[in-house]
Amino acid sequence: MGKMIEAKGLTFLHRGAKNPVLTQIAFQAKGGEVTAILGPNGSGKTTIFQCILGIWKFQEGQIRLSGEPVNQLKRAEIAKRVSSVPQEHDPPFAYSCLDIVLMGRTAHVGVFSSPSHKDTALAGEAMRTLGIDHLAQRPYTQMSGGERQMVLIARCLAQDAPAMLLDEPTAHLDFRNQITILKKVKQLVGQRGLVALMNLHDPNMALLFSDHVLLLKDGTIVAQGKPHEVITRESLLEVYGLEVEFVAENGFRVICPKI
Amino acid sequence: MKRKLILFGIGLSPFVFACISLLWGAYAIAPWTIAKVLFAKIFLLKSADAGTELSILWDIRLPRIILSALVDPFILGLSSGAAFGCALSVALFPQFPIQAAAFVFSLVASFTTYMLARSHGELSRLHLVLSGIVISAFFSALVSILKFLVDPHKLVSIVYWLLGSFSLSDWSSIGVASLGMVAACVPLVLMRWRLNALSMGEEEARSLGIPVERDRLIFIGAASLAVGSAVSVSGIIGWVGLMVPHLTRMLVGPDHKLLMPFSLAAGAAFMIFADTLARNLTSFDIPVGIITALSGTPFFIYLMRRGAETSWGR
Numbered sequence: 001m002g003k004m005i006e007a008k009g010l011t012f013l014h015r016g017a018k019n020p021v022l023t024q025i026a027f028q029a030k031g032g033e034v035t036a037i038l039g040p041n042g043s044g045k046t047t048i049f050q051c052i053l054g055i056w057k058f059q060e061g062q063i064r065l066s067g068e069p070v071n072q073l074k075r076a077e078i079a080k081r082v083s084s085v086p087q088e089h090d091p092p093f094a095y096s097c098l099d100i101v102l103m104g105r106t107a108h109v110g111v112f113s114s115p116s117h118k119d120t121a122l123a124g125e126a127m128r129t130l131g132i133d134h135l136a137q138r139p140y141t142q143m144s145g146g147e148r149q150m151v152l153i154a155r156c157l158a159q160d161a162p163a164m165l166l167d168e169p170t171a172h173l174d175f176r177n178q179i180t181i182l183k184k185v186k187q188l189v190g191q192r193g194l195v196a197l198m199n200l201h202d203p204n205m206a207l208l209f210s211d212h213v214l215l216l217k218d219g220t221i222v223a224q225g226k227p228h229e230v231i232t233r234e235s236l237l238e239v240y241g242l243e244v245e246f247v248a249e250n251g252f253r254v255i256c257p258k259i
Numbered sequence: 260m261k262r263k264l265i266l267f268g269i270g271l272s273p274f275v276f277a278c279i280s281l282l283w284g285a286y287a288i289a290p291w292t293i294a295k296v297l298f299a300k301i302f303l304l305k306s307a308d309a310g311t312e313l314s315i316l317w318d319i320r321l322p323r324i325i326l327s328a329l330v331d332p333f334i335l336g337l338s339s340g341a342a343f344g345c346a347l348s349v350a351l352f353p354q355f356p357i358q359a360a361a362f363v364f365s366l367v368a369s370f371t372t373y374m375l376a377r378s379h380g381e382l383s384r385l386h387l388v389l390s391g392i393v394i395s396a397f398f399s400a401l402v403s404i405l406k407f408l409v410d411p412h413k414l415v416s417i418v419y420w421l422l423g424s425f426s427l428s429d430w431s432s433i434g435v436a437s438l439g440m441v442a443a444c445v446p447l448v449l450m451r452w453r454l455n456a457l458s459m460g461e462e463e464a465r466s467l468g469i470p471v472e473r474d475r476l477i478f479i480g481a482a483s484l485a486v487g488s489a490v491s492v493s494g495i496i497g498w499v500g501l502m503v504p505h506l507t508r509m510l511v512g513p514d515h516k517l518l519m520p521f522s523l524a525a526g527a528a529f530m531i532f533a534d535t536l537a538r539n540l541t542s543f544d545i546p547v548g549i550i551t552a553l554s555g556t557p558f559f560i561y562l563m564r565r566g567a568e569t570s571w572g573r
Contacts, residue, residue: 079468093513107468
């Protein structure tokens with residue numbers, strides 16, 4: 001079984017709620033591809049992540065991580081199969097960036113032990129891969145938004161899982177940092193054949209950086225497939241209720257909202 | 260290099276303070292005599308000097324020092340529960356061992372606090388602190404009822420005990436306290452690195468591979484056992500558990516892998532120091548809880564002014 005996140009008939013309701021947050025979600029996120037989830041606020045993007053990570057228990061359907069059903073795996077076993085870059089991030093203490101990256105080794109380190117030299121070396125290597133080894137001893141709380149995202153992606157690499165979830169990795173980042181982060185993710189996915197599933201707000205970013213797109217509205221997948229096929233005037237109107245125009249220039253297609 | 264020196268200093272501090280404490284007391288004993296007496300006792304030699312010095316050192320000062328070194332950090336707002344357990348055992352159920360009562364009620368207090376804070380799903384720090392205050396107030400009220408109802412003779416021992424003191428230290432209380440302490444500290448120290456991930460919040464800790472419920476149960480259970488056994492021999496000595504880890508974090512950084520063992524050492528050193536002051540400042544033995552509370556207040560005013568952001572000490 002290759003690297004893959006697979007969802008079938010996934011349905012999720014909050015306890016006591018009548019309307020499901022997710023209804024019959026089905027998709028495959030393959031290794032070596034960036035899969036982007038697009039959809040308005042409250043359409044269930046983050047909920048999909050919580051279900052994949054086994055944090056929230058879904059009522060129906062199945063999620064398989066490289067073939068294994070997530071609801072039959074223990075916490076540490078899930079963490080060995082999928083890592084995640086959380087959305088907002090403010091740790092309670094001023095851990096050094098290396099401390100944060102080392103946390104990625106939690107699932108690999110025994111319950112009654114601390115990280116070994118090998119774990120520290122792997123964390124250092126992950127930081128070098130992202131070009132942030134000079135930040136190792138600096139406090140994470142003093143890092144800029146872009147540097148923090150790099151540290152968290154390094155933590156995913158240290159976690160050494162075949163799949164990686166990124167929850168709005170470009171939120172709160174400046175224009176340049178948005179591009180830097182997404183380029184880095186795409187490059188890592190290409191080099192290592194990782195599964196990357198990310199929530200995005202900007203359909204332009206999905207056009208530029210993703211290989212597969214899921215379009216989400218009110219907890220159901222409206223369309224999925226190649227970015228250029230899925231992201232169209234009609235689908236964006238349906239999902240966001242927004243009139244857009246596509247502008248083609250030098251082989252790029254850019255979405256421009258009508259204002 | 261400077262960092263190594265700091266770490267070395269903290270590690271050594273309990274022993275330094277222990278030596279000072281051995282020397283300093285109402286009954287003056289020369290350093291040379293101390294060395295001789297302890298050497299003789301440890302290697303079971305007959306010594307001419309025995310008698311008073313030996314008895315003061317071996318039966319009074321040393322147990323007190325060891326005990327004050329054992330009794331320290333972990334506060335989760337559970338000491339009030341332990342206090343109630345002890346007061347209950349002193350006042351109404353003398354046949355029920357104080358240690359057990361302290362342990363049971365510190366567990367009751369900490370889990371009620373935890374459940375209260377959890378009622379909205381995700382556990383928030385603010386909720387935890389607020390529920391801690393509520394539960395503390397509740398158990399303090401229960402302690403007050405006991406104080407009000409009990410006969411004056413027992414009242415004195417409850418009050419003295421609530422103030423926190425090492426004045427009744429002997430070798431048997433060391434035995435009792437260290438049993439619980441060691442049992443509690445083994446899992447805490449072995450699992451200390453996981454506190455880093457656990458401190459990042461429930462969901463993130465889960466995604467990093469930590470079974471949050473199980474780990475939290477272990478940490479709270481072990482901390483309750485430690486506090487229960489500490490409180491049962493020394494009474495409530497407040498503020499140490501907040502002050503010492505905070506100070507240590509400023510010195511060694513927030514990584515619990517270092518922070519926990521060095522907090523233990525610094526807590527031991529601080530308690531020996533505070534108790535030596537308590538013994539020697541006046542001609543009577545002030546309860547040491549008063550000293551720690553007095554030093555805790557200005558410390559926290561300073562911390563609040565300085566702001567939490569600068570707690571980074573590297």
